[in-house]
Amino acid sequence: MQNDSEHGSAKIRELHGLTRIPETLKQSQHKRNTHLIQWAPKLTERGHAPMELSFTKLNGAGNDFVFVDDFSSEIELTTSQVSWLCDRHFGIGADGVILVRPSVRPECAAYMHYINSDGTLAQMCGNGVRCFAKFLVDRGYVQASDGSFVADTLAGPKPISFTVDDEDKMLQATVDMGHPILEPSEVPVNAKANATSPAGAAYAREIEIDSPWGPFAFTCVSMGNPHAITFINDFNTLPKDLFISEERSLETLDLEKIGAFYESNPVFPEKANIEFAHIGEAGIEMRVYERGCGETLACGTGACATCVAAALTERTGRENDLILRGGVLHILWTEDDHVMMTGPAAEAFEGTVVL
Numbered sequence: 442m443q444n445d446s447e448h449g450s451a452k453i454r455e456l457h458g459l460t461r462i463p464e465t466l467k468q469s470q471h472k473r474n475t476h477l478i479q480w481a482p483k484l485t486e487r488g489h490a491p492m493e494l495s496f497t498k499l500n501g502a503g504n505d506f507v508f509v510d511d512f513s514s515e516i517e518l519t520t521s522q523v524s525w526l527c528d529r530h531f532g533i534g535a536d537g538v539i540l541v542r543p544s545v546r547p548e549c550a551a552y553m554h555y556i557n558s559d560g561t562l563a564q565m566c567g568n569g570v571r572c573f574a575k576f577l578v579d580r581g582y583v584q585a586s587d588g589s590f591v592a593d594t595l596a597g598p599k600p601i602s603f604t605v606d607d608e609d610k611m612l613q614a615t616v617d618m619g620h621p622i623l624e625p626s627e628v629p630v631n632a633k634a635n636a637t638s639p640a641g642a643a644y645a646r647e648i649e650i651d652s653p654w655g656p657f658a659f660t661c662v663s664m665g666n667p668h669a670i671t672f673i674n675d676f677n678t679l680p681k682d683l684f685i686s687e688e689r690s691l692e693t694l695d696l697e698k699i700g701a702f703y704e705s706n707p708v709f710p711e712k713a714n715i716e717f718a719h720i721g722e723a724g725i726e727m728r729v730y731e732r733g734c735g736e737t738l739a740c741g742t743g744a745c746a747t748c749v750a751a752a753l754t755e756r757t758g759r760e761n762d763l764i765l766r767g768g769v770l771h772i773l774w775t776e777d778d779h780v781m782m783t784g785p786a787a788e789a790f791e792g793t794v795v796l
């Protein structure tokens with residue numbers, strides 16, 4: 442007969458579909474009789490020798506990342522290793538992992554390899570590339586006195602200018618995020634272009650996509666990665682069960698429900714980052730449900746895409762403060778079609794893990 446604690450553990454394991462206790466857990470349970478379920482791949486089951494991994498934790502406006510110096514280009518992480526590194530209870534905790542590698546482009550200082558917390562690769566990461574700047578400056582790969590460099594990404598080279606505040610160890614960077622991509626087939630989104638931008642580009646403007654809570658109108662913009670932005674003027678027009686409290690506002694919108702529904706909607710063949718925006722008095726208020734991550738406190742490419750969408754739909758001008766849960770990003774969509782993103786980057790701590 443199982444005693445209560447073993448019965449309880451069996452119940453938890455059953456819930457999580459774990460049919461056996463890893464050896465390491467048996468010892469820990471034996472010693473500390475805990476219900477800890479380790480998601481970390483067991484040392485003895487990796488099929489390779491344990492890998493010691495030094496990392497640095499950085500964030501841009503609360504969008505946080507595990508950085509790894511991979512200038513030797515030897516590190517390949519499995520999906521389960523990325524998920525464990527990003528797990529906020531059993532691992533380090535982050536929205537994604539960034540491997541810093543050499544660039545093949547002579548004009549670029551290094552290449553940023555961004556992986557979402559679910560292990561999927563993404564073309565670009567705006568908050569991540571500002572943290573990338575801080576990582577390179579702090580380690581002397583880029584001289585602080587230079588004040589600028591070019592980062593290599595899957596979305597192409599991104600020129601960055603930066604200042605370093607030695608006092609609070611913060612870095613402020615302005616990144617040329619390049620041209621917004623508006624052609625529906627390139628976002629990509631399965632929708633016909635129904636509008637033309639001032640520069641003459643066809644795009645999907647306020648296309649209605651139905652949901653169990655009614656249709657939402659999305660404007661679709663890529664910054665190298667796909668974004669779908671919906672603007673909500675009056676939250677009281679939305680169903681009550683879309684909110685986590687009686688108050689109906691952007692802050693109480695149940696993003697786990699509505700964000701997840703649209704992130705994987707078949708209208709987005711490569712899924713999409715979903716932004717919910719409201720034009721406020723101090724700027725564009727925005728929350729984001731990210732592809733491959735879920736809700737994050739900020740999204741740089743999402744802030745860029747939302748600024749472009751707000752200007753395209755004549756809600757605002759081409760320069761806006763994007764007010765996110767984790768901070769404010771300043772976005773300018775220039776007349777010559779470059780999106781300039783300005784914001785902070787900070788380091789939290791360094792460490793070493795064994796994978």
Ligand SMILES: N[C@H](CCC[C@H](N)C(=O)O)C(=O)O
Binds near residue numbers: 564566567569740742
């Ligand atoms: N947080 C990132 C975006 C990550 C995009 C990723 N979720 C995807 O496109 O799959 C940013 O600051 O731009």
